[in-house]
Amino acid sequence: MHPAPSVILFSVLSGAGFGLLAYLGFGFVHLYGWLAFLWWGLGYGLAIIGLFASTFHLGNPWRAWRAFSQWRSSWLSREAWASVATLLSCAPMALSDWLSLDLPRSFGVLGGVCALITVFTTAMIYTQIKAVPRWHHWITPLMFLTFALTGGAILAGQNGLAQLLCGLLLGVMLAVYRIGDGQFARRAQTLGSATGLGVIGEVTVFEQAHTAGNYLLREMIYVVGRRHAVKLRGIALVLATGVPAVLLLLPGIWGAGLAAVCHLIGALAARWLFFAEAEHVVGLYYGKR
Amino acid sequence: MTCLPVTTQKKLGLAIDLDTCVGCQACVTACKGWNDQGYGAPLSDQSPYGAEPSGTFLNRVHSYAVQPIDGLAQTINFPRSCLHCEDAPCVPVCPTGASYKRAEDGIVLVNEDACIGCGLCAWACPYGAREMDAAAGVMKKCTLCVDRIYNENLPEEDREPACVRGCPTGARHFGDFADPDSKVSRLSAERGGYALMPDLGTKPVNRYLPPRKKDQRSEASVLAPLLDIRASGFAGWLDRVLGKI
Numbered sequence: 001m002h003p004a005p006s007v008i009l010f011s012v013l014s015g016a017g018f019g020l021l022a023y024l025g026f027g028f029v030h031l032y033g034w035l036a037f038l039w040w041g042l043g044y045g046l047a048i049i050g051l052f053a054s055t056f057h058l059g060n061p062w063r064a065w066r067a068f069s070q071w072r073s074s075w076l077s078r079e080a081w082a083s084v085a086t087l088l089s090c091a092p093m094a095l096s097d098w099l100s101l102d103l104p105r106s107f108g109v110l111g112g113v114c115a116l117i118t119v120f121t122t123a124m125i126y127t128q129i130k131a132v133p134r135w136h137h138w139i140t141p142l143m144f145l146t147f148a149l150t151g152g153a154i155l156a157g158q159n160g161l162a163q164l165l166c167g168l169l170l171g172v173m174l175a176v177y178r179i180g181d182g183q184f185a186r187r188a189q190t191l192g193s194a195t196g197l198g199v200i201g202e203v204t205v206f207e208q209a210h211t212a213g214n215y216l217l218r219e220m221i222y223v224v225g226r227r228h229a230v231k232l233r234g235i236a237l238v239l240a241t242g243v244p245a246v247l248l249l250l251p252g253i254w255g256a257g258l259a260a261v262c263h264l265i266g267a268l269a270a271r272w273l274f275f276a277e278a279e280h281v282v283g284l285y286y287g288k289r
Numbered sequence: 290m291t292c293l294p295v296t297t298q299k300k301l302g303l304a305i306d307l308d309t310c311v312g313c314q315a316c317v318t319a320c321k322g323w324n325d326q327g328y329g330a331p332l333s334d335q336s337p338y339g340a341e342p343s344g345t346f347l348n349r350v351h352s353y354a355v356q357p358i359d360g361l362a363q364t365i366n367f368p369r370s371c372l373h374c375e376d377a378p379c380v381p382v383c384p385t386g387a388s389y390k391r392a393e394d395g396i397v398l399v400n401e402d403a404c405i406g407c408g409l410c411a412w413a414c415p416y417g418a419r420e421m422d423a424a425a426g427v428m429k430k431c432t433l434c435v436d437r438i439y440n441e442n443l444p445e446e447d448r449e450p451a452c453v454r455g456c457p458t459g460a461r462h463f464g465d466f467a468d469p470d471s472k473v474s475r476l477s478a479e480r481g482g483y484a485l486m487p488d489l490g491t492k493p494v495n496r497y498l499p500p501r502k503k504d505q506r507s508e509a510s511v512l513a514p515l516l517d518i519r520a521s522g523f524a525g526w527l528d529r530v531l532g533k534i
Binding site: 001057058059060061063064066067068069070072073074075076077080125128129130131132189191193194195196197199200201202203204205206207208209210212213214215216219220280281282285286 | 346355367489
């Protein structure tokens with residue numbers, strides 16, 4: 001699948017942003033005054049920048065408001081609702097922390113739950129697609145949620161918890177690669193089964209349907225850069241989990257800041273791979289994957 | 290709402306005969322020609338005469354070589370377009386309601402005025418039936434020529450999809466698969482028509498008629514008996530002597 005930069009930026013930044021909002025909402029951090037304003041602002045900023053970036057890959061972004069209409073069937077529509085619900089439901093707690101209004105924590109808990117639901121809906125957009133076997137597995141939402149919780153914990157200054165989550169994320173990422181690599185084979189689709197011609201004999205591509213590129217080849221049969229996949233996996237694992245866990249041992253805000261930057265770069269690499277390594281079954285018709 | 294209709298009154302679709310298709314691409318051209326005008330945004334081309342031409346097509350014809358365990362290899366031409374699935378995975382994923390399946394005849398369509406061009410429906414389709422138009426930024430797909438099949442301004446023989454009308458070998462057939470007595474239903478039953486990737490649960494309406502079994506000749510060529518020439522006379526003597534050396 002084509003790794004669109006806007007979608008990679010969106011899902012990584014808003015994922016970390018919603019993770020941070022969840023920690024702030026649940027009351028893991030007790031901040032007051034302008035410090036609360038800054039931290040809530042960071043959560044809101046990351047979430048909103050991400051949502052804004054996601055409209056860049058649309059063919060007709062000015063019609064994006066229509067995406068709220070199909071919540072009964074579409075995970076993309078549910079994501080739109082969940083993200084707006086999160087931004088609204090977090091507002092009372094954010095104002096309360098900033099202006100010391102002393103609202104009960106249940107307001108924040110509601111916002112935090114909405115934030116995590118939003119991350120889940122984002123993951124389900126990919127998980128639901130049977131035509132991309134690598135994504136069509138319960139490990140996909142688990143990975144998105146673990147990334148959001150880890151990034152959120154680092155940004156929220158929950159060093160001990162963040163180090164634990166880095167360990168968990170390492171395990172989840174390794175499981176994602178392990179499971180993902182076998183998913184296409186488990187689908188048991190080949191050129192022979194996809195065309196139904198396999199019953200006659202061995203099927204190979206004799207001539208491509210078109211000599212030039214098209215939308216399908218660009219969007220669904222993206223193979224550029226896969227040869228560096230193993231190296232990138234290593235970089236993603238180290239930067240998203242190992243390095244931040246060590247940097248969090250450093251005292252003061254610099255360690256946490258560097259850990260957050262490292263983790264986000266690692267998460268971007270991992271998300272790029274999430275798309276670039278995903279193979280769509282339509283590639284079978286082209287004899288490519 | 291982009292929820293799928295539980296049942297449709299008709300199941301309009303195509304039966305594509307892989308035995309008769311010669312891969313001439315006439316259906317591709319006919320489709321492009323018709324859908325360049327009339328229904329929705331025209332199928333655009335990008336740099337059609339440049340170094341890297343590209344364009345939107347709703348129908349593509351692949352060519353495959355199939356090698357049976359015994360016998361000669363076969364070339365099989367394989368047209369690929371929207372199968373108008375009963376359980377179309379492209380419809381429920383649409384966030385705006387632009388993608389829908391008609392309850393009356395089962396045709397899967399895109400309301401281009403509501404399409405935001407997110408591309409999720411094309412991802413959800415296992416068959417690569419949808420292509421985003423690079424000029425209009427909306428999703429294009431086979432409409433089963435909905436603007437021809439019900440068009441009373443056209444002569445009756447033209448009220449079928451452009452690809453069917455344009456096929457010079459009669460390899461494409463259009464009709465209602467919900468009616469067991471329709472031409473396409475009977476043809477599919479007779480010839481063992483099959484659906485593509487049925488295990489994905491999409492329940493395609495279109496059927497592919499498999500290539501007929503090829504004859505197997507016992508000898509390599511009808512001319513083979515003529516090749517077994519036995520020389521006589523001086524040539525025969527020479528043949529025997531030379532064979533012994």
